[in-house]
Amino acid sequence: MEQPAVIVAFYVLAGLTLLSALMVAMVRDLIHAVLFLILSFIGVAGLYVTLSADFVAVVQVLIYAGAISVLMLFAILLTPRSSRDNSSVSYSAPISVVAGLIGATIVYVALNTEWAKTADSSDSPFENTAAEIGKALLDPYVLPFEVASVLLVIAMIGAIILVRPGNEEDAS
Amino acid sequence: MISLEHVLVVGALLFSIGLFIALSRRNAVGVLMGIELMLNSVNLNLIGFARFVEAPRPIDGQVFAVFVITVAAAEAAVALALAVAVYRLRQTIDVDRLNLLKW
Amino acid sequence: MLDTIPENAVWAIFFLPLASLLVILFLPRSQATAAGVVAALCIGAAFVLSLWALDSSLQADGHPLSFSSHEWLNVGDVLEVNVALNVDGLTAVMLVVVTSVSFLVQIYSMGYMKGDGGYWRYFAYMSLFTASMLGLILFNSILMVYVFWEMVGLSSYLLIGFWFHRPAAAAAAKKAFLVTRFGDLGFLMAILLIYVHAGTFDIAAIQDLAIAGAIGQTVLTWFALGVFAGAAGKSAQVPLHVWLPDAMEGPTPVSALIHAATMVAAGVYLVARMFPVFQVSPDAMSFAGAIGGLTALSAAMIGVVMVDIKRVLAYSTISQLGYMMLALGIGAYVAAIFHLFTHAFFKALLFLGSGSINHATNTFDMRLMGGLRKTMPITFITFVIGSLSLAGFFPLAGFWSKDEILSDAWAHERYLFYIALITAGLTAFYMFRAIFLTFFGEYRGGAEPETGAVVATLSNQAPVSTEPGGFEPDPVQAHAAAGAPHTAPEAHHGPHESPWLMVLPLILLSFPAILAGFANYNHDIEHLLVGALPEGAEVAEPTFRMGVAIAATIVPAVGVILAWAIYHAKVISAESLARLFRPVHSLLENKYYLDVLYERVVAGFLFHKALGGALATFERYIVDGAVNGAATSVRQTASVLRYLQSGQFQTYGALAFSSLVFTTVLVLVLSPL
Numbered sequence: 001m002e003q004p005a006v007i008v009a010f011y012v013l014a015g016l017t018l019l020s021a022l023m024v025a026m027v028r029d030l031i032h033a034v035l036f037l038i039l040s041f042i043g044v045a046g047l048y049v050t051l052s053a054d055f056v057a058v059v060q061v062l063i064y065a066g067a068i069s070v071l072m073l074f075a076i077l078l079t080p081r082s083s084r085d086n087s088s089v090s091y092s093a094p095i096s097v098v099a100g101l102i103g104a105t106i107v108y109v110a111l112n113t114e115w116a117k118t119a120d121s122s123d124s125p126f127e128n129t130a131a132e133i134g135k136a137l138l139d140p141y142v143l144p145f146e147v148a149s150v151l152l153v154i155a156m157i158g159a160i161i162l163v164r165p166g167n168e169e170d171a172s
Numbered sequence: 173m174i175s176l177e178h179v180l181v182v183g184a185l186l187f188s189i190g191l192f193i194a195l196s197r198r199n200a201v202g203v204l205m206g207i208e209l210m211l212n213s214v215n216l217n218l219i220g221f222a223r224f225v226e227a228p229r230p231i232d233g234q235v236f237a238v239f240v241i242t243v244a245a246a247e248a249a250v251a252l253a254l255a256v257a258v259y260r261l262r263q264t265i266d267v268d269r270l271n272l273l274k275w
Numbered sequence: 276m277l278d279t280i281p282e283n284a285v286w287a288i289f290f291l292p293l294a295s296l297l298v299i300l301f302l303p304r305s306q307a308t309a310a311g312v313v314a315a316l317c318i319g320a321a322f323v324l325s326l327w328a329l330d331s332s333l334q335a336d337g338h339p340l341s342f343s344s345h346e347w348l349n350v351g352d353v354l355e356v357n358v359a360l361n362v363d364g365l366t367a368v369m370l371v372v373v374t375s376v377s378f379l380v381q382i383y384s385m386g387y388m389k390g391d392g393g394y395w396r397y398f399a400y401m402s403l404f405t406a407s408m409l410g411l412i413l414f415n416s417i418l419m420v421y422v423f424w425e426m427v428g429l430s431s432y433l434l435i436g437f438w439f440h441r442p443a444a445a446a447a448a449k450k451a452f453l454v455t456r457f458g459d460l461g462f463l464m465a466i467l468l469i470y471v472h473a474g475t476f477d478i479a480a481i482q483d484l485a486i487a488g489a490i491g492q493t494v495l496t497w498f499a500l501g502v503f504a505g506a507a508g509k510s511a512q513v514p515l516h517v518w519l520p521d522a523m524e525g526p527t528p529v530s531a532l533i534h535a536a537t538m539v540a541a542g543v544y545l546v547a548r549m550f551p552v553f554q555v556s557p558d559a560m561s562f563a564g565a566i567g568g569l570t571a572l573s574a575a576m577i578g579v580v581m582v583d584i585k586r587v588l589a590y591s592t593i594s595q596l597g598y599m600m601l602a603l604g605i606g607a608y609v610a611a612i613f614h615l616f617t618h619a620f621f622k623a624l625l626f627l628g629s630g631s632i633n634h635a636t637n638t639f640d641m642r643l644m645g646g647l648r649k650t651m652p653i654t655f656i657t658f659v660i661g662s663l664s665l666a667g668f669f670p671l672a673g674f675w676s677k678d679e680i681l682s683d684a685w686a687h688e689r690y691l692f693y694i695a696l697i698t699a700g701l702t703a704f705y706m707f708r709a710i711f712l713t714f715f716g717e718y719r720g721g722a723e724p725e726t727g728a729v730v731a732t733l734s735n736q737a738p739v740s741t742e743p744g745g746f747e748p749d750p751v752q753a754h755a756a757a758g759a760p761h762t763a764p765e766a767h768h769g770p771h772e773s774p775w776l777m778v779l780p781l782i783l784l785s786f787p788a789i790l791a792g793f794a795n796y797n798h799d800i801e802h803l804l805v806g807a808l809p810e811g812a813e814v815a816e817p818t819f820r821m822g823v824a825i826a827a828t829i830v831p832a833v834g835v836i837l838a839w840a841i842y843h844a845k846v847i848s849a850e851s852l853a854r855l856f857r858p859v860h861s862l863l864e865n866k867y868y869l870d871v872l873y874e875r876v877v878a879g880f881l882f883h884k885a886l887g888g889a890l891a892t893f894e895r896y897i898v899d900g901a902v903n904g905a906a907t908s909v910r911q912t913a914s915v916l917r918y919l920q921s922g923q924f925q926t927y928g929a930l931a932f933s934s935l936v937f938t939t940v941l942v943l944v945l946s947p948l
Binding site: 006007010014017018021022024025030033034037040041044047048050051052053055056059060063064067068071072074075076078079081082083084086087088089090092095096098099100102103106107110111115116117118119124125126129132133136137140141144148151152154155156158159160162163 | 173179180181183184190196199201204208212219222223226229230231239245248249250253256265
């Protein structure tokens with residue numbers, strides 16, 4: 001499946017993702033930032049497809065580009081008097097240095113490590129990822145799977161309790 | 173052709189952009205966006221490793237990514253709820269004004 | 276003939292009193308009166324098993340029975356301690372002494388302590404003591420001996436201070452604990468020393484190494500002296516004897532069991548157990564003998580002037596323990612343990628008798644007693660039996676053991692023989708002085724029971740200074756004050772015989788006090804004890820010497836006659852004698868001023884002023900200086916560094932990631948990919 005189209009797609013999608021991510025940092029409006037974030041998420045989902053992880057790509061679109069982004073929009077809309085200008089803190093220059101150094105370090109390590117790669121990287125090792133992930137979740141990873149479900153329930157209850165009206169009265 | 177290093181470099185760049193956003197945004201939702209980008213770059217790495225690295229069960233990397241997405245969803249829900257709760261108290265979610273816990 | 280005792284049965288001897296302790300601890304408080312029965316039953320069972328152990332030991336000729344070894348402590352290659360039970364002749368004799376006396380004292384206590392607020396606590400402590408004492412005897416490792424040695428000290432502390440609301444008792448408990456600690460320090464150092472040089476805690480192995488000459492002479496001497504220091508503390512040898520008379524503040528049955536019959540004999544037992552090691556070192560032997568002789572004589576002299584009957588008995592105990600040490604010092608190992616064996620019975624008898632007297636008169640002051648012969652016939656007869664035995668009159672138990680010591684002393688150390696002989700005379704004198712003062716003449720009133728006691732204590736030891744004739748005439752009030760449900764009201768019109776629970780042990784104990792001497796008639800005990808020694812140890816052969824025996828009978832007889840002449844017939848006035856020997860008399864009455872020396876000079880000046888002052892200075896300027904300096908430097912550093920805590924999590928994140936970069940780069944530089 002290593003066709004030139006895939007390679008082109010990879011580079012285009014990588015560029016799209018990184019550019020949108022940069023735009024998240026650049027744009028002046030927080031709502032716009034969320035929109036660019038969604039674009040970046042979709043780019044990542046596309047990258048997953050080129051890496052033959054179709055199931056994860058779908059999940060990525062559903063959860064990140066769908067649910068989480070909507071949550072963020074809600075959070076922004078529910079905090080109307082807060083700043084909407086996507087401004088930076090006063091010391092963003094040293095932080096950009098730190099971030100750059102981190103990126104450089106990771107790139108250096110990534111390029112200089114002897115990865116135990118598969119012999120023939122031209123072909124994907126997966127036939128049908130959804131079925132394989134399903135089997136993996138229910139056989140070797142059944143315990144983490146159950147724990148994850150408990151975590152989700154707890155997070156849901158926690159979020160409800162946190163934003164429930166009535167906390168207001170307690171606070172005031 | 174695509175190789176592991178390509179994926180890793182994209183991941184590294186995405187991570188550092190996310191880190192910059194997470195550390196520099198004034199708005200708490202902005203911080204959260206940065207964190208989500210960082211998580212995405214981690215997932216990208218995991219998928220890349222699953223695709224290119226020799227392993228007894230290659231699908232493990234993708235399963236791991238699914239778990240990360242699950243936890244990220246939970247984290248985002250709680251974090252945004254926190255932001256809303258904080259806003260009710262202080263009428264702001266600017267993190268540089270939420271500095272009660274200092275010397 | 277019984278089979279050889281199995282290991283589990285020996286374990287049971289040790290665990291039965293512990294089980295009793297646990298049961299008593301978990302008894303519902305409403306059933307607290309069952310504590311005495313529980314303790315007596317458990318220790319009675321241990322006694323029966325001990326007899327079995329003795330029988331097995333007799334069949335084995337006193338040689339150690341073989342039991343499996345258990346790993347107790349294992350610290351890598353550094354330290355490995357195995358423990359095993361050790362039952363040989365010496366152990367068997369001690370087992371029987373401890374469990375039998377303990378059993379009878381428990382029965383006696385059920386009467387004596389009846390109605391006391393701490394009834395169950397008393398029996399819990401007693402069980403703990405018995406278990407510790409049995410542990411001390413039963414184990415083969417010197418480390419285990421030390422553990423139980425300290426536990427015995429602990430239970431002794433608890434029991435001396437049993438009536439802790441009484442300041443004298445609390446102080447006596449503390450004194451006993453602290454004074455014996457000095458000796459224990461020596462014992463501990465001896466254990467460490469021998470471990471360094473012998474590499475084992477196993478007693479038999481140490482003995483074998485010592486006999487084989489594998490350990491240096493100097494080391495052995497120091498080891499023996501350290502062990503002797505521990506023994507001197509526990510067995511109240513000069514100069515560490517001062518705690519024992521004060522320990523009489525505890526309940527009288529405690530004095531009988533712990534401070535007369537068993538625990539104080541632990542020191543003698545320890546020296547006897549280490550006897551082969553002592554033998555290798557003649558210096559340690561003669562030192563032990565000299566200290567023993569000194570203790571025997573000086574304590575007996577104090578016993579002559581004491582007016583508190585329990586203190587007379589206490590000094591008598593010290594004196595007799597000195598006798599045993601003296602015997603060990605001249606190599607008369609068999610005679611020493613034989614004397615320990617007989618002494619346990621008649622001294623327990625005497626103490627229980629004094630408790631019975633106290634029960635009747637509410638005092639221990641002999642000046643307030645008198646004439647009790649008629650009202651307390653059984654106590655009188657048993658007390659006289661005990662005294663005769665202690666004084667060493669033929670054919671009572673004390674005669675045989677004392678005679679063996681004297682005979683060996685004659686053969687080995689002439690000067691110790693004379694000391695022992697004089698002590699024997701003094702012993703007879705003070706015991707019969709006590710008898711004449713207590714049981715003959717007119718009743719001098721006793722003392723009134725302590726009133727308003729917080730805890731209703733039955734054996735109210737009234738202060739010695741109580742005026743004669745102050746006996747409480749109103750029976751109802753006295754009855755209420757003493758909280759004594761068992762005494763009939765009319766009993767308080769005068770002294771009375773004690774309840775059967777107290778009299779029965781007296782009668783039972785007088786049999787061994789009379790007959791225990793015949794235990795060695797066929798050299799049975801000798802075989803047992805010699806069998807316990809390893810190959811190559813030499814023992815002074817006990818031989819009967821008619822001349823010594825006659826001297827040992829005449830000298831105490833003279834003592835008795837003198838006591839009769841002074842205190843009963845009043846041919847010689849005790850007061851004029853005291854005036855005549857005023858300096859000596861006051862020296863003795865003040866116990867050679869040793870207590871004053873210890874309290875004022877050692878504790879007051881040496882420890883408090885000098886050592887304490889130096890330590891306080893060190894504490895104030897060096898320890899406090901270091902602590903305060905550390906605090907100041909931390910505070911000043913923090914006053915700068917705290918600005919890092921900005922409350923902005925993003926700065927924390929930036930710092931964390933910067934340090935991540937720093938460390939990663941550092942790692943990459945140090946070990947490139």
